[in-house]
Amino acid sequence: MGIGKTKGTRKRFPFLLATMRGISQVFLIGNWVTGLLILAAITITSFKLGLMAFLSAAIGTLFGRLGGGHPVSVERGLYGYNPMLTGMALFLFLEGPVSWGIALFGAAVSAAFTASVMRFLQPAGMPTLTFPYIVTTWLLMLSSYKFEAFKVTDKLVPQHLSDWKLEIAGEIHWLSAFLDGAGQIFFLQGILAGLLLFLGIFVADWKMGLYAIAGNFIGMFTAYILGGEHTLIDAGLYGYNAILTALAVGVVFRDGANRLSLYSTMISCVLTVVFIGSVDTILLPFGLPALTMPFALSTSIFIGARLMMR
Template structure:
């Protein structure tokens, strides 16, 4: 009898751990849904098997650090200690080079969980979500440290560029459908249409409203980027869409207020705003060779959620 109880307990702990880890993946898109997390993991693996491996390992690490650190069970079970770890691990494997990048990525994933816990503590009184801010700051600093630390090697894709010789390239056609699928895929650094479709399915599985909002946010971002004269190649790759998707889901659904009739409109405006902010931030970071990541999403979401404290109709 005691053996059966111990086995049942171990099985329950293991199942809870796997579920929390999968939710850590789904929480990247602000979704608390283990099956959606599994579908997203499949989508990542289809796009890139090594990104799929690091995403899963990073989710495990973030969850384990939360458990080992004694975080409250609800936060762990909802994947709130894992999503920044997932993004940090994926970004570092993608943007670093050399044999040590996997070790650096896994250590970065562990640090992201600690940073997340710290930010949750400091932001709790403000009642503003930390979103992906820990992942952004941690990734930027690790990438920048490559200029001073020989053991950390930056990928050649992130070479600093001189703004004095920068030229805007708006050549090429825009495939709206391709841009829509790539937009949601770029949340996880993917530009694979099949992966994008699977991620949309994962979002719709968590809620039809979330899925429709994701499509709306992506479309308005593509249109704004096009009419403002953005680079066509970047639009098609979804690099103007992924921040808009996250922003409209956050502003109009996850952190929305039921008192306002203008919640969707606020989310659309916020999603549109991510386009010029992404363009400006990208220009600002060019001399440092840093990617924009999800900072436009964080800034626009904080802007609207903060404004709601004074103007609740937003």
């Protein structure tokens, strides 16, 4: 695509491109082609989920525009990724006649929450990450216990910690588990979806692609060495948070003058796996998914430490 055509496309479809970049910002990337590949991966897995992803990201982008968000932040898609993930999560984890409406409402709330978190964290030099998505999703899921019009899906079962048993047995299909590591960021499983997602990262930046692969491997093998459940490793549930951590700590928020960045990235990915275990344990009585909280916690710790100890 030529430069003139790219500029013309930007002039003709600014809202659509900002929405696509919002989708790509889940990977901390501001590239509309990456966003298109992510949306394709979601849509081929589930058309309804793909539609929800696009509408939710569009709601976030529209909120940023109409609400007077900084034009550069809106164009980069920084108002779109948290609403997108929120809409997808609520669409999957809630049931009932108004579940679609609740999912889109959650996307709008997440957009407002994103603006609030940006207001408080940006002056301190800290990124927003996915905290708005996590908190909004958890709160709306918990509210379902008090209303009849929507409820949490039966797939999420609250459990008492004393009744929990660790099941290690099970075969791990390492290739599919590796690809599902990327897919689980968007609640996806499947070889084609995983390939499209990794392709989306490499299209934007080959270095980020290598870090995503490394983070995925570190997450999977750390969980295996520590004796994590094989079924969870096989489903990619120990890889997706580590991928995001590797991208954030290793590339996006890396201090170029810090020679320990590579080592801190490896350690942060290991810590992310440990946090997966702790967050899952805390949430057992509520039947809530961990989402990307392990990534957000581990990344915030290392970025904050770098700001204080340059």
